[in-house]
Amino acid sequence: MVAKYKYMKHSTNQLTKILTAAEELFIKKGIQAVSFTEIASCCGITRSTLYRYFENKDEILWEIHHRKIGGYSSRLMEYYEQTNKTTYSRFQCFFHLLKHILCTAPHDLLFQSAFSHTYTRETMDMENGIYNHIFSPDEFRSGDMLRFLKGSLFHDGSVRPDLDPDEICAAAIHSGFGAVTALAQSPDRIIVRYHTDAVTLADVTFSLFLKAIKKEMPETDA
Template sequence: MATPKRRKAAGTYQAHRERQRRRILDAASQLFDERGIDRVTMADITSESGVQASTIYQYFSSKDDIVWAIVGELMGERGNLAGAAMKDAPNALARITILLGLMAEDLSQNPEKVRFMAQFDAMYARNWPVERLLALESQIHPEPFQFFRKLIKDGIADGSLRPDLDPDLTMHAVMNAVIGAQRRLASLGSKVEAEYGRPIDQLLRESIRILLLGIRGDTAQARSSKRKSTAKSKTRKRSSS
């Protein structure tokens, strides 16, 4: 059985390793944003992080592994934020609105992270198999596709979403549309603002607003369905009494 002194030493060593790992990832993230992922080498990351090359290779076997580690962290952070924010939303449309709103906040508050994901998309398309991304997504959320499917089905049932939506397709289409716009706007930044005369955050929020209008249910119909459901419930209670 480990003594308190040994446990303390082990904890100190683990904390040291985590700090070193953090230095490597932070240095790589900065370089990727400044120069582009393709133009950064492991030697560059070694120099920027101040961690010896032999030590870096104890954590990551290649630059690709560093890229994927950053992707995993970003996806995990955003998944946790979305889960917490959507928890108390009153209906499916409200949950979707919150989810897309967080993506707009990311564009305005963390554009460098969105730019990184745009670069990752291009490299993923060229260099990596879809199975690697699916494996990473499953670690963060065991059944992301089922979550999206349930979200649309719940929205149809509660009246907040249109009844003709396809549960297996709608959220994938919406997410790809917003992700595509978000990452393009982050990559082009001030050039888009100069071209259109509007902040990139405002452009994305308007895109999201229009998409939400396209999927929302008839609010009058939703209220009518709720009234009918309430009336049926009261009738059943009177019948059973």
């Protein structure tokens, strides 16, 4: 069932308050440990009032994810429109997006980390479950990041010809998100231990990946 709030025209501030409070609870306590009643209590409202917006905890969880994915996809395409639209540039845009999230909203990464098991389970069967109730067919959906990185012609001369498209795109997604999530979890410890900051380490990590996939241009005689 589609979340009830989608049919409501008022209380936008209350909706934002609910989603913000729920996200903080999910990050702090873990998704399984948070109850529908606890979310209502944290917002200073009754369970019945919360029910006017959402049927259950899962709808709240997926709507938080839905909003974040919408923001990510919009920013990703903004980056991409400013490039020469090669395969290599798509990887640059993807890593630029991850760096932006790490810099501006590290809590997003902590939420997605907590959410990852639920996300994987629900998106295994694209025909059922809450996923298709929250995401419309024309929105950025599960698997679209992989399709974005592969493009319509992966081997366009901008990346190494020996790369397997599926493997390198999957590696970029999982290692990229894994890196920024780990960095978001312990930024203070990174400064103390390595005398540098999380964003610098992300830059180094992504630069090495990009260097490894870029097609080397043949040297020309001067």
